[in-house]
Amino acid sequence: MDITNKKILVCDDSVLARKQLxxxxxxxxxxxxxxxxxxxxxxxxxxxxxxxxxxFMDIVMPEKDGTEALKEIKSFDEEAVIIIVSSVGTQEQLKKAIKLGAKDFIQKPFEKNQIKEIIELRLGGK
Known part of the structure; x- marks a missing residue:
């Protein structure tokens, strides 16, 4: 699948999690x-x-958590396509993230096919 000219922001406090994504x-x-x-x-x-x-953004992070960052990004650009990737998301945090405008949620550890589906759906890759 070719997604040349697409920029992807990967935000997680874990270097390993960013590398895996x-x-x-x-x-x-x-x-x-x-x-x-x-x-x-x-x-x-x-x-x-x-x-x-x-x-792709984690929920639990230092300085500012994913839901706060999501809210700020959406107020800056309501068209932002943000996917929450988290292992410790409670139902409340997930509901809040979706309510704030997250497009999807992937639970860690994720499967490659989940990433493929997100790329196809959100970036129109073929």
């Missing part, structure tokens, strides 16, 4: 540019600066 995207699609952030504050800053086509 980037590797998974690269296994199912080629050509994307990746931007990485390690907390919600960086996610908001990087989103405003880079305007990525797709965001």
């Amino acid at each position: 980037v590797d998974a995207v690269n296994e199912v699609a080629t050509g994307a540019t990746f931007i990485e952030g390690k907390n919600g504050a960086e996610a908001v800053e990087l989103y405003k600066k880079e305007k990525p086509n797709l965001v």
Whole structure:
């Protein structure tokens, strides 16, 4: 699947989690540019600066959690496509994230086919 000229922001406080997500995207699609952030504050800053086509973001992060970052990004750009990727999301946090405008949720550990489906659906990759 070719997603050349697409920017993907991957935001997680775990370096390993970011690497796994980037590797998974690269296994199912080629050509994307990746931007990485390690907390919600960086996610908001990087989103405003880079305007990525797709965001994968954890909920539980230092400085600013994923739901706060989601709210700020959506107030900046209501068309933002944000996918929550989290292992410790409670039902309440997930409901809040969806209510705030998250497009989808993937539970860690994720499967490659979940990433492929998101890329196809959200970036129109073929």
